[in-house]
Amino acid sequence: MNRKASILGSTGSIGTQSLEVCEKHGIQITALAAHSSTELLEQQARKFHPEYVGIYNESKYTELKERLADTNIKVLCGMEGLCEIAALPQSDIVLNSVVGMVGLLPTLTAIEAGKDIALANKETLVAGGELVTALAKEKGVKIYPVDSEHSAIFQCLQGNKRSQLSKVILTASGGPFFGKSYDDLRSVTKADALKHPNWDMGNKITIDSATLMNKGLEFIEAKWLFDLDPDQIEIVVHRQSVVHSAVEYDDYSVIAQLGVPDMKIPIQYALLYPERVPCPTGRLSLTEYGSLTFEKPDYETFKCLSAAIEAIKRGGAYPCLVNSANEEAVRAFLNDEISFISIGEIVSSVLDEFKPSEIRSYDDVMKADSAARAYVREKIGVCAQ
Numbered sequence: 001m002n003r004k005a006s007i008l009g010s011t012g013s014i015g016t017q018s019l020e021v022c023e024k025h026g027i028q029i030t031a032l033a034a035h036s037s038t039e040l041l042e043q044q045a046r047k048f049h050p051e052y053v054g055i056y057n058e059s060k061y062t063e064l065k066e067r068l069a070d071t072n073i074k075v076l077c078g079m080e081g082l083c084e085i086a087a088l089p090q091s092d093i094v095l096n097s098v099v100g101m102v103g104l105l106p107t108l109t110a111i112e113a114g115k116d117i118a119l120a121n122k123e124t125l126v127a128g129g130e131l132v133t134a135l136a137k138e139k140g141v142k143i144y145p146v147d148s149e150h151s152a153i154f155q156c157l158q159g160n161k162r163s164q165l166s167k168v169i170l171t172a173s174g175g176p177f178f179g180k181s182y183d184d185l186r187s188v189t190k191a192d193a194l195k196h197p198n199w200d201m202g203n204k205i206t207i208d209s210a211t212l213m214n215k216g217l218e219f220i221e222a223k224w225l226f227d228l229d230p231d232q233i234e235i236v237v238h239r240q241s242v243v244h245s246a247v248e249y250d251d252y253s254v255i256a257q258l259g260v261p262d263m264k265i266p267i268q269y270a271l272l273y274p275e276r277v278p279c280p281t282g283r284l285s286l287t288e289y290g291s292l293t294f295e296k297p298d299y300e301t302f303k304c305l306s307a308a309i310e311a312i313k314r315g316g317a318y319p320c321l322v323n324s325a326n327e328e329a330v331r332a333f334l335n336d337e338i339s340f341i342s343i344g345e346i347v348s349s350v351l352d353e354f355k356p357s358e359i360r361s362y363d364d365v366m367k368a369d370s371a372a373r374a375y376v377r378e379k380i381g382v383c384a385q
């Protein structure tokens with residue numbers, strides 16, 4: 001495979017798995033970037049010999065530069081560094097797996113530079129869906145979804161007419177608190193919330209899976225990735241995470257993509273598209289599972305999920321507002337400042353607190369982002385008193 005990739009967020013869960021995929025299939029690494037994990041980034045740089053490495057946290061720049069002083073790897077830092085890496089002419093594809101809003105500007109920069117994108121950063125499409133999809137269309141850039149659900153939908157769309165797609169069925173594992181009542185959730189601790197039954201992920205995404213915000217964000221992403229109306233997206237709880245999502249066509253044929261719950265399959269598909277080659281995850285054995293179950297989500301208990309859906313139905317800045325409010329609320333929960341159920345309460349309250357506004361530029365996204373964060377911090381301050 002004569003492909004060159006740059007990986008943003010290389011030290012995270014998706015990033016490290018992506019590097020395994022690149023190693024296995026001979027994809028050359030042009031650049032690697034991470035938030036602050038200098039030690040792992042150094043190891044990766046020594047192993048994959050990129051031309052550039054970037055560290056988002058500027059206070060780690062000197063340390064990283066010293067670590068790599070005996071190499072000829074160029075070290076960059078900050079948002080500027082991430083964006084420079086995103087636009088490098090040497091790479092064919094940019095895999096963006098950074099966590100949070102930080103991912104949006106590098107995605108826009110990569111698209112502007114005509115790079116195809118393997119997208120694992122949810123916030124890119126949640127907060128800037130209109131901007132990102134319009135720019136990608138203008139530049140003729142392809143966005144390959146890395147998330148298992150969107151990869152599944154993307155796979156189910158191959159070889160069929162997009163105009164005959166009637167809806168998509170987005171599956172959800174339901175998280176560790178599926179079946180619990182709102183009252184049950186009052187006593188949830190950080191340790192409870194950080195356990196996930198099927199997937200091994202970073203802390204932010206694990207909490208988002210427990211609140212079902214993750215599914216809400218995926219709902220919004222699906223709308224933008226596949227140009228859907230929110231009414232065309234159905235969420236189905238499927239505890240086994242074997243059916244990664246499905247699509248329904250006008251003839252009511254439903255086509256699903258199945259596989260073992262392992263991110264290497266969608267990562268590999270995004271990086272090697274359209275090739276299909278054996279994945280180290282191994283085969284799915286349906287008889288080992290025996291039965292697969294499908295249930296409706298509980299929108300009353302999981303307030304983040306309903307808030308995210310309502311946000312994309314309203315459009316404008318609302319998806320960005322709920323996403324940024326969620327980032328702040330999750331951060332506060334992980335810092336033991338608020339309870340688990342407060343996350344959902346805070347995220348839904350954004351819909352009442354903010355008046356409709358449009359997103360026409362990156363600055364509009366940033367304004368909505370800081371307004372939502374300021375609102376949440378103030379609210380948390382009030383709660384704590």
Ligand code: MG
Nearest residue numbers: 147148149218
């Ligand atoms: Mg997912």
